[in-house]
Amino acid sequence: MNKTLKWSGSILTVSALAVSLAACSSGNNGSKGNAEQQTSGTESAGSKETQPPKLSQLSYWVANHAAAAAQMKTYAEMGMYQEREKESGVKVEFQHPPLDPAQAKEQFNLMIVSSKLPDVIEYNWNDYLGGPEKAIQDNKIIKLNDLIDQYAPNLKKLLDEHPDWKKQITTDNGSIYAFPFLRGDDKVRVFFGPAIRQDWLDKLGLSKPETIDDWYNVLKAFKEKDPNGNGQADEIPLYLDKDLLNVDAPFLGAWGINNSFYQDNGTVKYGPIQPEFKSFLETMNKWYKEGLLDKDFAAPNAKLLDNKMTTNLLGATATYNGGGIGKYAGLMKDKDPDFKLVAAPYPVLKAGDTPIWGQKDFAFNGIGAAITTSDKNQIETVKWLDYAYGEQGELLFNYGIEGESYTMQDGKAVLKPELLTPSNGISSQQAIAKYNRATWSATFVLSDNFQLQYLALPQQKEALEIWSKPTVERKMPLVTPTQDESSKFASIMTDINTYKDEMLLKFIMGVEPIDQFDNYVKKIKSMGIDDAVQIQQAALERFSKR
Template identity: 50%
Template sequence: MAEKKRNRTVFTSTVIAVALAAIMAGCSTDSTTKKESTDVPAGTQTPVTADNGKIVSSPLTISYYSQLAASRPSGMMDLNGMEAYKELEKITGIHVDFKHPTNGQETNQFNLMLSSGDYQDVIEWNWNSYPGGGQNALNNGVIIKLNDYIDKYAPNLKKILDGNPGIRKQISTDNGDIYSFPFIRNDPSLQTYFGLALRKDWLNKVQLQVPTTIDEWHTVLKAFKEKDPNGNGKADELPLLINKGNLNWGNYLINAWGIRNDFYIADGKVQHGAVLPAYKEFLTTMRAWYKEGLIDQDYAATDAKQKDAKVTSELVGATDMAIGGGIGKYLAAMKDKNAAFDLVGAPYPTLKKGDKPVLGQQDAIFNGLGAAITKANKHVIETVKWLDYKYGEKGSLLFNFGIEGKSYTLENGYPKYTDDVMKNKDGLAFGVALTKYAIPFGAPLSQDKRYMEQNAALPQQSEALKAWTNTDNRGALPPLSFTSEESSKIASLMTDMKTYNDEMFDKFIMGAEPLENFDKFVEKLNKMGMADAIKIQQAAYDRYLKR
């Protein structure tokens, strides 16, 4: 489930921004209203923390808008059914009236809430998808500035920010405002959950090692195609199943050429790989592999369900996988079907042997997901203290691991999940079983890497994480803030350019468009506004550096 919180690309954020832009236009308030909403009342005494007593002396209910994971135990209709929230209510005295949008309708219902002006007290959302980001949500008077509240009433989050300037930089706007209680992943093993994996048993059969370079990948894929590693006597192996969508952010092959088919940083400047000569080199290699039959000829029409069927039918030699929803899922599915079935994570490839991979999949410490307090909230201080509890030692244990003695036990200070989570008697997957007790993949929270150590407890998973995190990601763009005008402009530009880019990717790979026309492809992207898009990204990046 953690993997699905998945990295929000600039494209995704800006497309949603277009949908919201018209709605946001009517949400502004005057400066007086904003000042009243964001200033801490003078003379207020710092209250006792929740660890020493309840936050409120009499029952208090706050409303809270958040998405409800589809993968959850049956019967859990809202987060009040989770043991961690039941315990939090006992500790703090605050009851939460959760408002969960219908799965698949999250954005539409978020839009309706904003357009109506009838806000919940707290909104948990990926604020990168709001036109102009969190700063514009502040400017429009939807949510309130939190800096002073955090300084006075959120000692746990304040301690994290004071000790980690990099985190403060990421969760702040360009002018230093903090607008939400963030979901924080401050460890590479938490920020990385995705990469390439191969059938290890197939590698053993063809007597080859895990490939590390593009040339080695070609050798392995050719052996998978020609040596019948699935042993059924048929030439039905699909050596490599590529997921076109993940070329934009996972970059599990294109990174070998040192680029992304997306925005990234090179020599301090924003670039987009699609208009560079290295992209043509990448496409040339993919075209050659496709022509040789090393890439699944039907990759473009293969959805997630079909991918699962191909993998579990023992047709796929290599593909992109998530740590839990890929490696873990397939190993579990094939355990009784084929005891020899095995997977191994491969490092992001390079062109030259021994080079360190660049631009692998690694989310930012803060990906925009945060719990913001709206202007409708009449109990801001109490809400701040309630939100802050999760960042403390007890709150962190509660929401990363659940209830001691039920979902975890402490062994020499290490919170170890019980069999009810790890080996659920009803056959529930790890993420589903854990959600009965805790939710270590939402805001507000600082995710504990000991959660991932157990989520990725299989040797194949832990080794894959080591391979996938061994990358040089200095060229990855940090989370950027765009003005409303920039958001609207780049969304308009990238919607058309991405559609064209995707179409041409398939045409180049499948041979429908000769690679000799690559320069015409670049020329058209430039005419569609690539230079303007890069300029907007550069301006936002420059502002980020000055935070």
């Protein structure tokens, strides 16, 4: 399952957003006013309140996904949305930015400054400059609290039953700003981690690595002992591009830190300036020099990764359970029956230690569908979105169409075998994507019953168990700076992130000697990292008080 560009603290910095910062706003009571305005607009003198105008069309901006894009032009062709249109009579015009994350962000920035927005925008609103509360104040999206209370009984019931979910989707000011994507159970919150070729380990008589030293020895063997058996020294021991280095610290976490902000017993710290970061860089530099780390790591390329994996060149990487282990098993099933990519534990420095860092989402990861101020029928849009959180919506959004993609057995939805083990050369994620978005994200509650079926292979079930072991105790929740803090934080971190990412590559590739690390730290401190840490600390304390 692909992870969606979700990390706390990422900030939009495109200058075009300055227009939105100056926009006037109805602020925190905007949604109530909108609700009252729509209701009063449907009444005539001396008559009782009538229903709002019937919703017939909806414009909806949302990022596309590779599994869907390979088969359809828009989500409007997806089974669940076609079924939803039949049920509701609402035709949805989906607007998708390019698949490339940078281009998608650029399109969002250009769109959000417009005076005419789509009715619904599904996005990680923590990436909006100033956070979701600022988007409300900028009069871009509406506050949903009153509308949910009055017109979204399914979501309201869930939030009443799960106050921790409500805390996560609420701003420090108490605003609910989007219909959220929620991972309902621990089983659906873990889906990413280190992976290694078990067939190569078996051929060389090696055990699965647990420590950083174990990994070094295994990668050396992959490079030198021809595990793909073609008589050539063409093996790539480890593909770990610069983006994967950032995602939940798959190797950096062995040193107890990450590549951004984290909290240690309630105290916020910045990983890239810690002494442990220097040790990590020394290790990665050694691996790079010895040819253990793929030479293309500085230029992330998903198609290149797929090619290296499916041409039997790659020994290990960090990947997803469905969109990685499951995908490659399907693609290699007929091509190489011996191929077996399996999960490896998040590495530690000392054998027997429990890993601190690993991938585990909170129930809410920041992605949600916000209703914009351009929507002329907000009440009915709320009702349309709320459907996904009810019993019928749960079935549609998790499993697709009964009889086509799933059947009911003993009161439970069961995905059809042809979706889990497709025989037409596509992955199970692509097969399921014809019917729904359950393998990445949408505005609904992801079911653990779906997840346990989607992880159909034994190695996928094992991956869930292995990758669930880290404590994840230092992960920052989805905090947001205040409006005043936001501009300062963005100004500081834009420059720091650019410099830090540049130096990360230089240190690993040996362009910059490691003995310059102290100067690198001094530079980041001179750029204001201590102020940024203080902003994150204040935001963490506010989050704790929500």
